[in-house]
Amino acid sequence: MILNTELEYKGNLFPSKIISYKKNLDTLAFTTENNVILHITVVRDSVLRFRYTTRGNFDKDFSYAITKYASRGYNFLEVTEDPDKYIITTSKLICHVSKADTRTAIFDSKDKSLICEDEIGFHWEESYEFGGDIVKMSKTSHTGEAYYGLGDKPVDNNLKGKRFENWVTDSYAFGKDTDPIYKAIPFYTGLLQNKNAYGIFFDNTFRSFFDFCHERRNITSFWAQGGEMNYYFFYGPDMSEVVTNYTDLTGRPHEMPALWTLGYHQCKWSYYPESNVKAIAAKFRKLKIPCDAIYLDIDYMEGFRCFTWNKEYFPDPKRMVKELADDGFKTIVIIDPGIKIDDDYSVFKEGLDKDYFCKRADGPYMKGKVWPGECYFPDFTNPEVREWWSDLFKELVEDIGVKGVWNDMNEPAVMDVPGKTFPNDVRHEYDGNRCSHRKAHNIYGMQMARATYQGLKKFSYPKRPFVITRAAYSGTQRYTSTWTGDNVATWEHLSIANIQAQRMCMSGYSFVGSDIGGFAEQPNGELYARWIQLGVFHPFCRTHSSGDHGDQEPWAFGTNITNVVRKFIELRYELLPYLYTAFWRYANEGIPILKSLVLFDQQDPHTHYRNDEFVFGEKILICPILEPNAKGRRMYLPVGNWYNFWTDEVVEGGQELWVDADLDSMPIFIKEGAIIPKYPVQQYVGEKEIEEVVLDIYFKRGKETSQIYDDAHDGYDYIKGRYSLRDLTLIGKENELIIQQYKSGKYTAPYETFKLRLHGLPFKVTKLEIDKEGFICEDIKDNGETTLIISKDFTEIHIK
Ligand code: MIG
Numbered sequence: 001m002i003l004n005t006e007l008e009y010k011g012n013l014f015p016s017k018i019i020s021y022k023k024n025l026d027t028l029a030f031t032t033e034n035n036v037i038l039h040i041t042v043v044r045d046s047v048l049r050f051r052y053t054t055r056g057n058f059d060k061d062f063s064y065a066i067t068k069y070a071s072r073g074y075n076f077l078e079v080t081e082d083p084d085k086y087i088i089t090t091s092k093l094i095c096h097v098s099k100a101d102t103r104t105a106i107f108d109s110k111d112k113s114l115i116c117e118d119e120i121g122f123h124w125e126e127s128y129e130f131g132g133d134i135v136k137m138s139k140t141s142h143t144g145e146a147y148y149g150l151g152d153k154p155v156d157n158n159l160k161g162k163r164f165e166n167w168v169t170d171s172y173a174f175g176k177d178t179d180p181i182y183k184a185i186p187f188y189t190g191l192l193q194n195k196n197a198y199g200i201f202f203d204n205t206f207r208s209f210f211d212f213c214h215e216r217r218n219i220t221s222f223w224a225q226g227g228e229m230n231y232y233f234f235y236g237p238d239m240s241e242v243v244t245n246y247t248d249l250t251g252r253p254h255e256m257p258a259l260w261t262l263g264y265h266q267c268k269w270s271y272y273p274e275s276n277v278k279a280i281a282a283k284f285r286k287l288k289i290p291c292d293a294i295y296l297d298i299d300y301m302e303g304f305r306c307f308t309w310n311k312e313y314f315p316d317p318k319r320m321v322k323e324l325a326d327d328g329f330k331t332i333v334i335i336d337p338g339i340k341i342d343d344d345y346s347v348f349k350e351g352l353d354k355d356y357f358c359k360r361a362d363g364p365y366m367k368g369k370v371w372p373g374e375c376y377f378p379d380f381t382n383p384e385v386r387e388w389w390s391d392l393f394k395e396l397v398e399d400i401g402v403k404g405v406w407n408d409m410n411e412p413a414v415m416d417v418p419g420k421t422f423p424n425d426v427r428h429e430y431d432g433n434r435c436s437h438r439k440a441h442n443i444y445g446m447q448m449a450r451a452t453y454q455g456l457k458k459f460s461y462p463k464r465p466f467v468i469t470r471a472a473y474s475g476t477q478r479y480t481s482t483w484t485g486d487n488v489a490t491w492e493h494l495s496i497a498n499i500q501a502q503r504m505c506m507s508g509y510s511f512v513g514s515d516i517g518g519f520a521e522q523p524n525g526e527l528y529a530r531w532i533q534l535g536v537f538h539p540f541c542r543t544h545s546s547g548d549h550g551d552q553e554p555w556a557f558g559t560n561i562t563n564v565v566r567k568f569i570e571l572r573y574e575l576l577p578y579l580y581t582a583f584w585r586y587a588n589e590g591i592p593i594l595k596s597l598v599l600f601d602q603q604d605p606h607t608h609y610r611n612d613e614f615v616f617g618e619k620i621l622i623c624p625i626l627e628p629n630a631k632g633r634r635m636y637l638p639v640g641n642w643y644n645f646w647t648d649e650v651v652e653g654g655q656e657l658w659v660d661a662d663l664d665s666m667p668i669f670i671k672e673g674a675i676i677p678k679y680p681v682q683q684y685v686g687e688k689e690i691e692e693v694v695l696d697i698y699f700k701r702g703k704e705t706s707q708i709y710d711d712a713h714d715g716y717d718y719i720k721g722r723y724s725l726r727d728l729t730l731i732g733k734e735n736e737l738i739i740q741q742y743k744s745g746k747y748t749a750p751y752e753t754f755k756l757r758l759h760g761l762p763f764k765v766t767k768l769e770i771d772k773e774g775f776i777c778e779d780i781k782d783n784g785e786t787t788l789i790i791s792k793d794f795t796e797i798h799i800k
Contacts, residue, residue: 144193151185263292328684338375445471489518513540525557673704
């Protein structure tokens with residue numbers, strides 16, 4: 001029996017004393033008397049890898065999570081020893097390794113403060129049933145320490161006091177605290193009382209567990225039912241540094257998303273037949289509600305056979321997709337992993353001929369029931385299968401013109417069986433490291449999403465690919481966007497969606513959203529409106545519902561709600577250049593697009609336990625309304641001064657306050673000094689040639705920097721330098737506002753001018769100087785705001 005606990009079992013084994021030490025380039029190898037080997041690799045000055053084996057030698061080093069683009073190399077490395085310990089010093093860290101038992105302790109190399117230390121440290125049980133070890137690690141948790149991350153866990157931001165399991169699971173109508181659900185992201189961030197943060201990524205794909213002071217007070221532990229004790233330690237001390245260190249290792253999106261993917265998406269299970277899809281699309285245009293994508297769920301297929309079309313519902317998909325495209329709609333279709341057992345079905349026959357389906361330990365195929373009935377399942381852990389799978393998208397993408405693919409059921413989900421997935425004995429190729437489903441389960445969905453991504457990339461080129469996945473393991477963020485699965489139309493789920501999106505961003509995976517309005521059951525208009533208000537501030541923004549309980553389009557709840565929904569979707573479209581910049585920072589540097597307050601300001605202890613408020617991009621503070629009948633709510637404003645987005649009133653942060661928010665409003669604040677770029681409202685991305693970009697400028701006494709990233713919004717020219725990056729510095733004084741611009745990149749935007757809208761200016765404008773040339777100007781008001789129109793390529797302007 002495998003105990004799902006770290007300590008109880010009396011058969012725990014422990015490393016004994018170290019008898020040899022060797023240094024091999026960046027790796028320090030320690031061997032104990034009882035033949036445990038510990039490898040500590042200095043990946044970077046602030047990133048250490050710890051790897052243990054009890055077998056005298058390590059298995060081949062292989063990981064689906066780690067990207068080949070990860071940076072390596074340190075500035076300083078020195079190993080010394082004293083009678084009790086080895087001392088490893090880098091420019092950022094000091095790591096002690098106890099000679100008595102390999103226990104480690106890590107300190108900040110500058111102020112020598114303790115960051116993280118082993119309690120028992122590495123220990124293990126032998127697994128008689130499966131061979132190998134159940135590998136365990138325990139660390140001391142310090143007073144006041146808080147924990148964040150772990151992917152999609154539907155629990156409060158701070159994980160302290162709870163235990164979690166990582167085993168990707170189809171979780172229809174999951175609820176608060178349901179665990180595990182769809183994703184396995186075994187990475188957490190610890191925040192110490194001295195406000196220093198570090199992270200741990202346990203790169204082990206077996207069923208794993210994390211315990212944050214639940215089993216034992218003051219102990220944090222993690223363990224897995226097989227594989228190696230293999231974890232990475234990242235030092236911040238900034239939380240965002242921890243996350244960027246983690247995504248440096250596990251990767252960031254391989255490309256920028258096409259701008260339209262950041263527009264609004266409409267989905268339902270299922271829009272069919274064609275006339276229905278078209279009627280929905282037409283209604284968006286008629287009601288002038290912006291929308292960029294429409295989805296086809298499983299009913300578009302012939303008997304749920306992937307890569308086929310139901311010709312009765314969709315007699316001419318190519319024509320339909322084109323007609324939708326002519327009206328600005330991108331068509332996205334669902335593709336599941338289960339391939340129907342059917343000798344007249346070419347995908348099935350090919351898969352069988354080529355021996356690409358998963359098999360049980362004793363030889364038979366892995367047979368399971370999903371939507372199409374009995375199915376076989378491609379082994380996406382075989383590179384040849386991934387290649388084959390990617391080629392299956394040729395017709396859909398190249399010929400029919402589908403612009404995105406949605407991967408569902410890839411946990412993998414199987415109906416009516418214990419565990420709702422493959423049995424443990426199923427065999428997998430695992431890229432040449434053959435293994436059972438125990439090891440491959442958590443990465444099966446990731447490898448399917450990866451293969452799908454490869455297909456979309458191949459056949460969309462020179463446009464950018466778009467894929468969305470339900471299951472994920474660490475590293476999946478390199479390939480695809482994701483959603484949070486089958487939620488429910490309840491107020492509690494609205495708050496879960498808020499936390500999950502923040503948590504995913506903190507876990508290195510920012511391209512995320514929830515089913516707006518709830519998948520199961522039906523929201524009332526108020527709940528739908530409040531959910532849209534939150535959803536337009538999520539990187540992926542899509543309404544989806546099961547369709548079993550009525551309509552869930554923006555107009556399904558009466559005119560008042562339609563108007564609120566339109567207003568907020570329009571706001572998203574105005575903010576697209578701002579969101580695109582935030583995405584660029586994420587894709588480029590790994591900075592989370594949504595910042596939980598604790599990540600935004602970890603120095604302020606008030607942020608450590610907050611769930612609701614978050615910062616969207618760098619400068620916009622959002623707090624969703626999460627209760628019915630609300631006229632507003634109390635919320636916490638982080639330290640600093642903030643402009644109320646609706647009234648321009650400036651409020652001092654560092655306090656909780658009441659904010660009014662009738663149904664057509666919600667608490668939104670802009671950081672003082674921010675420069676926010678805005679597009680005109682479009683019904684879809686590219687509908688209009690952008691002729692002018694508005695810069696909303698929020699005056700501040702002092703200095704604040706903002707960035708605007710831009711490129712052609714699709715294609716790969718930006719990789720060759722055809723992007724534009726504007727670094728804007730605002731300097732506000734009593735009688736003067738200075739804005740400096742530093743521009744880089746070779747992309748020239750089609751528009752010529754910026755329209756500056758000045759908020760909170762404490763003086764009346766009489767003079768404008770652009771690059772040292774003076775102009776007398778009137779204080780021009782536009783809806784009560786001072787506006788100025790200037791050429792976009794200025795270097796420095798002075799407004800007096
Ligand atoms: O067993 O394809 O999460 O978004 O609409 C249900 C039908 C299968 C689950 C997905 C949901 C999708 C639905 N799918």
